[in-house]
Amino acid sequence: MDILSHSPGTARIASLEDDPSQGQLIRQVLEGAGYECTLHTEGRTLLTALQAGTPFDLLLLDWHLPELDGEDVVRWVRANMGYGLPVLFLTSRTREEDLVQGLQAGADDYIVKPFRSGELLARVGAFLRRSHAAAPPKAALALGHYVFDPVKRVATLRGEPVALAAKEFDLALLFFRNIGRLLSRDALAASVWNRQVPATSRTLDTHLSNIRQKLQLRPENGMRLSASYALGYRLEYLGGESAGAVSP
Numbered sequence: 001m002d003i004l005s006h007s008p009g010t011a012r013i014a015s016l017e018d019d020p021s022q023g024q025l026i027r028q029v030l031e032g033a034g035y036e037c038t039l040h041t042e043g044r045t046l047l048t049a050l051q052a053g054t055p056f057d058l059l060l061l062d063w064h065l066p067e068l069d070g071e072d073v074v075r076w077v078r079a080n081m082g083y084g085l086p087v088l089f090l091t092s093r094t095r096e097e098d099l100v101q102g103l104q105a106g107a108d109d110y111i112v113k114p115f116r117s118g119e120l121l122a123r124v125g126a127f128l129r130r131s132h133a134a135a136p137p138k139a140a141l142a143l144g145h146y147v148f149d150p151v152k153r154v155a156t157l158r159g160e161p162v163a164l165a166a167k168e169f170d171l172a173l174l175f176f177r178n179i180g181r182l183l184s185r186d187a188l189a190a191s192v193w194n195r196q197v198p199a200t201s202r203t204l205d206t207h208l209s210n211i212r213q214k215l216q217l218r219p220e221n222g223m224r225l226s227a228s229y230a231l232g233y234r235l236e237y238l239g240g241e242s243a244g245a246v247s248p
Helices: 022-031 045-051 070-081 098-105 116-133 166-176 186-193 201-216
Strands: 010-018 036-040 058-062 085-093 110-112 140-143 146-149 154-157 161-162 223-228 231-238 243-246
Touching: 010 045, 022 036, 022 116, 036 045, 036 146, 045 070, 058 070, 058 116, 070 085, 070 098, 085 116, 098 110, 098 186, 110 116, 140 166, 146 166, 154 166, 166 186, 166 201, 166 231, 186 201, 186 231, 201 223
Parallel strands: 010 036, 010 058, 058 085, 085 110
Antiparallel strands: 140 146, 140 243, 146 154, 154 161, 223 231
């Protein structure tokens, strides 16, 4: 299913929240910033809307609800719609093991309740910008000193080709297409290997080490690959030349 593109001011956000006062507050904050917000108080109604093809640009999910909860929704989204639709948990849970569980289910990130309006809008805006600016699958991607050509499967740094193995290229391209986005180990494994990689396996760690070294993902090149081994990995763009799609 394709995600319809909207300008940031008209982006469609679905909020799943069973607390009426919290739901109204979320909608008030989002609509006050110019977004369209559809409020769902039950997971099954949101799931029905998604199954019917209702277009959303971002999902903001409460975690624990009666019957079908936010984790069930995000698992369905990832299984049936892939990873193109940003999903944020808005949750009162703060234990690391809970956050790991949510990210492994397929959420992109989380905001802890009670939320601050400014933080909510900043995080939502950041994910929408990344989603709307995503390059088409066959378009070359330029970011700072790096260029990736998915058709020729060539990566260059400062104009010089970087020798990457097939899975290293796929993994690096996934990070560059999701700048600033927290990617769990399960999400990386599912996207690159199309399967779960056991926690005891060094396959993912080896590939991450290889792309960090080969692509020289260092601050002097405008990049930083940060890791929280419990939560996942995030490629951060520290500045430099502008990013965007270029002609293959």
